[in-house]
Amino acid sequence: MSKPIADGSIELAGIVKSYDGVTQVVDGVNLRIPDGAYCCFLGPSGCGKTTILRMIAGHEDPTDGEILIGGRNVVGLAPIERRTAMMFQSYALFPHLNVRDNIAFALRVRGLPVAERRKAADAMIEKVRLTELADRLPAQLSGGQQQRVALARAAITGPKVLLLDEPLSALDEQLRVQMRQELSRMQRELGITFVHVTHTQLEAIAIADMVVVMEKGRIKQAGPARDVYDQPRDRYVAEFLGGQNVLSGKIERIEGDSAVISAQELRDVVVPLGGRRTVSTGDHIDFAIRRDDINLTRPEVAAPGGRAKVPSRVRAIEYQGNFVKVILDNIGSDELIAYVPDRIFYRDPFAVGDVVMACWEKDKARMLA
Known part of the structure; x- marks a missing residue:
């Protein structure tokens, strides 16, 4: 049987x-x-x-x-x-x-x-x-x-x-x-x-x-x-599931448990290694930041310490109900988007063409395979 x-x-x-x-x-x-x-x-x-x-x-x-x-x-x-x-x-x-x-x-x-x-x-x-x-x-x-x-x-x-x-x-x-x-x-x-x-x-x-x-x-x-x-492992998963910004850059140096990344529009952005020890100076890597982890400030407003800061410009704004989708100029060939809670956005709303600083806590970035 x-x-x-x-x-x-x-x-x-x-x-x-x-x-x-x-x-x-x-x-x-x-x-x-x-x-x-x-x-x-x-x-x-x-x-x-x-x-x-x-x-x-x-x-x-x-x-x-x-x-x-x-x-x-x-x-x-x-x-x-x-x-x-x-x-x-x-x-x-x-x-x-x-x-x-x-x-x-x-x-x-x-x-x-x-x-x-x-x-x-x-x-x-x-x-x-x-x-x-x-x-x-x-x-x-x-x-x-x-x-x-x-x-x-x-x-x-x-x-x-x-x-x-x-x-x-x-x-x-x-x-x-x-x-x-x-x-x-x-x-x-x-x-x-x-x-x-x-x-x-x-x-x-x-x-x-x-x-x-x-x-x-x-x-x-x-x-x-x-x-x-x-915690997507690579660019494909991060982009397919959505909700993530996937950016690329070159490792300028390793500092302890983090890599300092630079690209044409990025300067000294810190990305945790996340346990990866196979990368080294000069490598080109992908890293992800959730869209809802990005805060937008005006250039004249000082961002809190311990945050990555990237200057950009507002390209489009889409109201999504409980949040506002703010589409920024690309970082190289990579799209940069922030999901801003609607109550926060409308306290001092941005307009298309405004220059902004996109900021996020350094430990929110995730290195991808």
């Missing part, structure tokens, strides 16, 4: 996927996802994230490598044997079946008696808060309600892993926020592993315990959402 799936932990071991024997859509991916985690794969179109999802689901097999769920290698097994379920972007609801029958369909296929599958469907309907709509057809539901039906239909089989392919892409912004909360609630209640694919940065960091950033079939960085956002 084959070993049963013990839990929803996932291990991808050297996963490769090639469609023509040459081009590798997924290139040597290694990753561990703990049981009960909410994991988001994040990246642009064509980076391999959906291919990985389909390989975990069993809709495709890897060209090389192993996929373990609950400690068992599931390559070659059918989805039902893997204890996985998939929620598709299109929802794929049966238009002629009501909510209850759509949710119970998988149980019907498995041959459960009518009474059992109705009882299970009604329990799941209650979990997704659709009790009053149980007899409606999909066409009589809103987009958010249809998504809840699709989620319930995927979860009713009792999977160890629930796979979600761009589940929020068809919804408007307000409904996306509501459904993010709904997905989080359902994941906590079900206590199973969710693997969610998206290209939307805010969606990933808002909902996931674990974020996996991908580029061209490889994992660039994986870890807790806050760590990946706040």
Whole structure:
């Protein structure tokens, strides 16, 4: 008898996927996802994230490598044997079946008696808060309600892993926020592993315990959402997630645990080494500062000590509600942006063309790989 799936932990071991024997859509991916985690794969179109999802689901097999769920290698097994379920972007609801029958369909296929599958469907309907709509057809539901039906239909089989392919892409912004909360609630209640694919940065960091950033079939960085956002390892991750300024310069000298950086528009900017000892004087490096860590002052106002100071000019101003996005002249080829709380900005607002000093505490800069 084959070993049963013990839990929803996932291990991808050297996963490769090639469609023509040459081009590798997924290139040597290694990753561990703990049981009960909410994991988001994040990246642009064509980076391999959906291919990985389909390989975990069993809709495709890897060209090389192993996929373990609950400690068992599931390559070659059918989805039902893997204890996985998939929620598709299109929802794929049966238009002629009501909510209850759509949710119970998988149980019907498995041959459960009518009474059992109705009882299970009604329990799941209650979990997704659709009790009053149980007899409606999909066409009589809103987009958010249809998504809840699709989620319930995927979860009713009792999977160890629930796979979600761009589940929020068809919804408007307000409904996306509501459904993010709904997905989080359902994941906590079900206590199973969710693997969610998206290209939307805010969606990933808002909902996931674990974020996996991908580029061209490889994992660039994986870890807790806050760590990946706040401590990107390299320029790609910092720029893709947003919220960071990525600047470049040459190391003029090393002073203790920091490097002094200079470039055409930078003078003696101090960047902590962050434990890196492989850099030396003369190296060109990238470093990042969060946009909300940058303060803007007028040139005549003295900045507090212990801060980096860069002169610049306001190029554009965008009101974002609770903050104002101030776009400054580029530092070389690198964009420089400050997120200024609206209450602070409007005490003494800047105008396009104003000369300013962009300042930040020296320990807020982070050296990138």
